Amino acid sequence: MAETLDYSWPAKEKRRVIGKPLPRIDGYAKSSGRAKYAYDVHRPGMLYGALLTCPHAHARITSIDTSAAEKSPGVMAVDLMARPGEEIQYAGYEIASVAATTLEQARDAVRKIKVAYEVLPHLVDERDLAKAGSRAKASGEQVSGDPDQAFKEADVVSEGFYGIPVLTHCCMEAHGQVIEWKPDRFDYWPSTQNVSGVGGDLAKVLEIPATNVHTHMEAMGGGFGSKFSHDRIGETCARLSRKAGGRPVKLFLDRSTELEIAGNRPSFFARIKLAAKKDGMVTAWESESWATGGPGGANLPAGSLPYVFRGVPNKRMTHTSVSINAAPQRAWRAPNNPQLSYLTCAAMEDLAAKLNMDPVEFFHKNLEYAGAPGPDVFRAQLQKAAELAEWKKLWRPRGQSGPGPVKRGLGIGFNMWYGLGHASRALTRIHPDGSVEVEIGSQDLGTGTRTVIAMVAAETLGLPVSAIKVKIGENAYPPSGASGGSTTVGGVSASTRKSSMNALVKLFEVVSDALGAPPGELEAVGGKIQVKGNPSKSITWQAACKKLGTKTIQEMGENAQRGPGGLINGGAGGVQIADVSVDTETGLVKMNRMVAVQDCGLIINPKTAESQVYGAVMLSIAGALFEERIMDQITGRMLNPGFEFYKLPGIGDVGEIIVHLNVEPEHDKRGVIGLGEPPVVGGIAAIANAVANAIGVRVPVVPLTPDKVLKALEGRA
Amino acid sequence: MQAFEYARPSTVQEAVSLLGNSWEDANLLAGGTDLLSLMKDYIHTPKRLVSLKGIKELEGIRKSAGGLRIGALVTLEELLRNPDVRKEYPSLAAAARGVASPQMRNMGTVGGDLCQRPRCWYFRLGFGLLAKGPNGESLVPSGDNRYHAIFNNRGPAYFVSASSFGPPLVALGATVNLVSPSGTRELPVEKFFVAPATENARENVLAPNEILTEILVPPAAGVRNATYEVRQKMALDYPLATASVALRMRGNTVASARIVLGHVAPVPWRAQAAEKALTGKTLNAAAIEEAAKAAVQGATPLSMNGYKVQLASVAVKRALEEAAQART
């Protein structure tokens, strides 16, 4: 039996696959349209579902009559998702569903369901805390140090108001699934971030054995934290299938319902006061914040402000959670972090401006207070970002951008995240014909997970990436965690490394005699198995596998829950610098450039890693300049549940993006750290700060649309 | 989408005969880029769709001594690529260039663009063209009106005219031909757009059984024209405000001017004070500045759209600057 194996990553100079910027292995399938998303699943005899949702923000159902819908052409099943007497807390809440032969018939039919409501008073807008009344719940003051004394002794005090509205997840592939519920078999094609777990969760609700559930997901069109659950739409889709005698039913949210109810990120508003010494060192933080994430409000996680600059010694914070009649929040890529980064970095840049200090110098100094990954990492990143952004050449003190109506400005934002790796099991098989497969009950949200698994297996087995067949997206495969918290790359890279190494050792045992060396002295390199460091004593991979006869090697590997280990780690950080031009006559903000410097430990695939940062920067631009959920106070409805008025940037709106990933040995040696979330955190702060720098005045609430920019400019005049 | 009957006539006469007396009877289908979304959202629920795509006489751009004739079925992309349009009617080319995306420009037609329904979010959510609440009150004045009208907005219509072609066509003095069972009428584009007074009225004068067949633009020789659009996004978005100008010059002096604002009123909005301010003036920075100011005189912004006053004024200034640079 093998002694405990050393699973650690090969030394950097020895890596042949890991660290190469390889294209995604499913890139062609996706760009040619051959990749099958849940939305593309088409089963024989499949029915189409449609939902009826509540048009009122707050109401009690008095009656529901489905008789006309049941008789509507093509209708095969109707399912009630709410009952008379029920109090509905937001518009878009699902009331009933219908399955019919065509989607059009289903949509026609749900409109025939008659629901009577008693309309109740609503609150859908939390921006004005004074209007929130009893919907606002203040939590107690959190105090540390002696803020009163610190403000008394301050050389400079800066005060400001900052806000960031509710955003919705905007998954391009809406929430939904296809379900086929037969008596002893339940097939489930969801769009999910949780292939291994979501089927069992749904089985529990439906009271069927988890063993009946077969979950399948080949490709996934975006989740961002909103697709962990089967949701009420999953339950109703299942019931429709059963009511229709086990026929498959496809039920997806339409675009407007997707934007209304399928996930949103809480808002954050705050009045912030900072104290500092003349040298720029912040001495005290005071904030009164409020936020909403729907009916349940939104809390401020303890100790989360100031962001990154955790060590500020004197602090006083109050927070008010506002409950409103809009759909509940869901985790959104780095939950709360973008909001907290914006509040912190904006307030700090305003202080720097008041101190007449260059923000690079100011932040550098105050990074003394930084939490993980620590002052040194952040400072080096800040310096690198400043260099790439041509800070010295381009930066001017706030409001001194020069003549002409178009003003240019630069601004800084920070991010940090935890990473680590979720629990993950992998199975590696080596077949006698030399082929290799890795099975993991994981999912590729579009981040490149499939490719990473193939690369790790290829590196470990000394094979090209094309030799590895990656099988994910089935709950029949070994269970692996949900993709959240940037834990997937850590989880699957560690489990794949271990399962592949365990399998390789079995192959070493088989060829050991032929090579005249014990298994522990063999290595797999370049499609061969050889005695370590001695290519003349080798056997090809094919020949080695042939020796297996009829036996396939099958070995497991496991990454235990979350803890850092030899292979993975947590605690990454990054700095972003935005470069914008603002047309002060129209209030339009144009992105010139965004520089993103990011630390993410050992990088398995620089190309997909960079892509994560590109995508994250684009989301930051969206949040800073375009996106917001607009609620109508009168009707209680979301006014922009579609991509015309829910604005997202196009490729022409994003400008240049420069990504710099830290690959120095001190980063590399930490192991793999997830990157999905951190780069989406600091961009809004950077852009908002750049705009303030350009026009000389803070536009307090993002997105920085022309109306708000012009208003801020007017205030200055 | 409600089930409908589909007809594909090959002549205008046949098409007209397939239409009905109410909008519920039949709708015309051109590129479908607006109509299909209206139908999917049950805002339009016609019993019949009459496709125009088989009607040859609605196609093509033709230049003659009388000016430019644009068939209703000409796509936005065709218009944009037309050398005469690019050379002599930069204000039309700019409007075409701004629309949405290549896909939209390839499907969308000029006729469809002029006849597209308003984008008012209350209308698109099903609260009606005049956006009424449960008690019959208008939702716009006290609601979210950030994208609504700043002129001609005393109700009951508060939306803005959606067409980017309306303003340059009005500025150029274009006309449209409308064909119905009772014959053909030719109308200035300016008269084509109207602010509806009742929920059953529309934002243009078309009757349910009438077809816009062609657009006639007078010759542009000696007319400096330009369109400036203030857009938040580079693609897939409507402008926040636009200005189209057409100036007839006598040397460096403006002999006559047409200045029309877009996306600021229920109709393309003639800025007559600006036209007057400019007429007889030398086209220089001071005159442009003055016209830009005059253009927004009398604006009546709502609670959230005051910023559009500034945008409209800047659009006029920039359109005039562009026209001043242009060769005639």
Ligand SMILES: Cc1cc2nc3c(=O)[nH]c(=O)nc-3n(C[C@H](O)[C@H](O)[C@H](O)COP(=O)(O)OP(=O)(O)OC[C@H]3O[C@@H](n4cnc5c(N)ncnc54)[C@H](O)[C@@H]3O)c2cc1C
């Ligand atoms: C994301 C997006 C952005 C856009 N941005 C802009 C923009 O910036 N500026 C702009 O102007 N437009 C914009 N558009 C609108 C686009 O230009 C129109 O949808 C398109 O031009 C309509 O043409 P169509 O042929 O597809 O019309 P259809 O959808 O077929 O018809 C539209 C309406 O006009 C009626 N109709 C069509 N042809 C005739 C006719 N000949 N006679 C009488 N009635 C007729 C139809 O019955 C229907 O009611 C945008 C659209 C989208 C989706």
